[in-house]
Amino acid sequence: MPFQAEEHARIVSVERLRPGDHAFASYTDEESRWATIGSYAHAGISRGERVLLFADPALPNATVLEHLEAYGPPVGFSVRRGQLKLLAMDRMWRPRPLSVERQMAGLRREVEEALDDGYARVRSAIDMAWVAAFGADIEQVLWREREGCHYLFDDARYTEICTYDETRFSDEVLDRASAGHPTALLERPGSLLAAPLTEGGDDTYGLRLIGEADLSTRERFDAALRRVAASPAPRLVLDLTELTFLDVYCARAVLRLAAAAHGRHVVVRGGGIHTHTFLLLGALDIPQLTVEGE
Known part of the structure; x- marks a missing residue:
C-alpha cells in the first residue's frame, strides 16, 4: 500500500468488512485488483445483498464478468435476476452535468431501489478509474471520500469499497484518499x-x-x-x-x-x-x- 497502514484507524481484510463500512483499497496489478473486487462481490452475492459494480469504464462488461468468475462461481444468473448490476458511473448524474453531489445522489437512488426490490443490504465496488475517465475534479472527489458521502452509510444498509490504481494516482492523492476512509483493506485477500x-x-x-x-x-x-x-x-x-x-x-x-x-x-x-x-x-x-x- 502507498500509505502507512499501521497509521490507519482500521485496516482489515476484505472478508472482515462490516455492513455500513466505507473502505479504501489500492492495487498495483490486475491480480490484486480483481482478487479484491471478486472476493467482495461474491461475498455480497452469497449473503443475498444487491451488488453494484462500477468497473473501470474502459472495460467491456464481458471482460468484467470474466474477471469476476476467475475468483468465484459463475455470476450470470445473478446478473439476469438483477442481484449483480454492472453500472457506468456517469449513469449516476446524467443527463445533468457531473458533480460529486449528483454522483452521491445517484448512488442513493440505487440503494433505495434495491431496498424497494426487497434487498436488506447493498454493497458497491467502485473502481476510481472513473475519475479520469469522466473528468471529475480530484479535490471534489477527495471531499466526497472524506466527508461528503457519510450520509450514505448512516443506516448500515450500504457498504462501499473504492479501489485506486496506484499507477494512476499520485502518492499524495493516495495518502489523502486512504486517510479519508474510516476503513482500509489489505492490498489483496490472503495476505x-x-x-x-x-x-x-x-x-x-x-x-x-x-x-x-x-x-x-x-x-x-x-x-x-x-x-x-x-x-x-x-x-x-x-x-x-x-x-x-x-x-x-x-x-x-x-x-x-x-x-x-x-x-x-x-x-x-x-x-x-x-x-x-x-x-x-x-x-x-x-x-x-x-x-x-x-
Whole structure:
C-alpha cells in the first residue's frame, strides 16, 4: 500500500468488512485488483445483498464478468435476476452535468431501489478509474471520500469499497484518499500485515496481525514473531483478532514464543476459534501466557 497502514484507524481484510463500512483499497496489478473486487462481490452475492459494480469504464462488461468468475462461481444468473448490476458511473448524474453531489445522489437512488426490490443490504465496488475517465475534479472527489458521502452509510444498509490504481494516482492523492476512509483493506485477500499496537506504555510491546497466517504468509508471520521476541519489554501482546485464518503451525509458533518468554507476561488475543486452538495445543501449560478471546 502507498500509505502507512499501521497509521490507519482500521485496516482489515476484505472478508472482515462490516455492513455500513466505507473502505479504501489500492492495487498495483490486475491480480490484486480483481482478487479484491471478486472476493467482495461474491461475498455480497452469497449473503443475498444487491451488488453494484462500477468497473473501470474502459472495460467491456464481458471482460468484467470474466474477471469476476476467475475468483468465484459463475455470476450470470445473478446478473439476469438483477442481484449483480454492472453500472457506468456517469449513469449516476446524467443527463445533468457531473458533480460529486449528483454522483452521491445517484448512488442513493440505487440503494433505495434495491431496498424497494426487497434487498436488506447493498454493497458497491467502485473502481476510481472513473475519475479520469469522466473528468471529475480530484479535490471534489477527495471531499466526497472524506466527508461528503457519510450520509450514505448512516443506516448500515450500504457498504462501499473504492479501489485506486496506484499507477494512476499520485502518492499524495493516495495518502489523502486512504486517510479519508474510516476503513482500509489489505492490498489483496490472503495476505498478512503486522502493525504496531499502541497501548500499555513503555512496558508493553505488541503487534496486531491482519489477514491470513498460513503456509503462503509463514515467512512474514515468523518475522513478526521475531520482532515481538526481540523486544525487551516485560509485557508482550499479540492481537490476532483480525486474522481470518490461523493454521496449526502458526499457532504452535505463538506458543513457542510465549514459552520462551521467561520472566515476562505474554498476552495473545484472538477470535473464538483461535482461542480454542491455543487451548487445545496446551496454552494453559504456559504460566506466563494469557489467552484472551471469546
